[in-house]
Amino acid sequence: KEFCDYIKYKGLPDAICFDHDLGEDENSIRISKGMNKKQSRKLKQLEKTGYDCAKYLVDYCIDNKKPLPLYNIQSANPTGKQNIDMLLKNYIKYYENSNHRS
Numbered sequence: 001k002e003f004c005d006y007i008k009y010k011g012l013p014d015a016i017c018f019d020h021d022l023g024e025d026e027n028s029i030r031i032s033k034g035m036n037k038k039q040s041r042k043l044k045q046l047e048k049t050g051y052d053c054a055k056y057l058v059d060y061c062i063d064n065k066k067p068l069p070l071y072n073i074q075s076a077n078p079t080g081k082q083n084i085d086m087l088l089k090n091y092i093k094y095y096e097n098s099n100h101r102s
Contacts, residue, residue: 003053007060015070016057020050020080050075054084058091067095 006013050073061068068088075081 001048004056007057012060012066012069015072018050018054018071018073018075018084020073020075020077020084022047022049022053049080051080051083051087054087058087061091061095068092 057068060066068091071088073081073084075084
């Protein structure tokens with residue numbers, strides 16, 4: 001929410017550094033407080049990640065016909081990092097192709 005609000009009200013920053021896993025591991029915290037694993041996994045699916053931030057950024061850039069700001073991805077989650085990277089690279093290709101058609 002903070003990521004989206006920043007962009008919504010202040011526009012694009014010059015650069016963004018993404019991490020896939022945001023905040024504490026809420027799943028472990030819930031289990032340590034007594035929640036069963038199945039319930040905790042269901043709640044984990046609702047948690048936002050850096051990928052959700054990247055999707056918001058791409059949607060914002062599409063809606064406003066803007067290029068992506070500079071970015072880096074620093075994540076210990078290799079699959080999450082790859083997913084963010086692929087999403088952003090696909091947008092860059094889309095943006096470059098759409099600007100050369102006019």
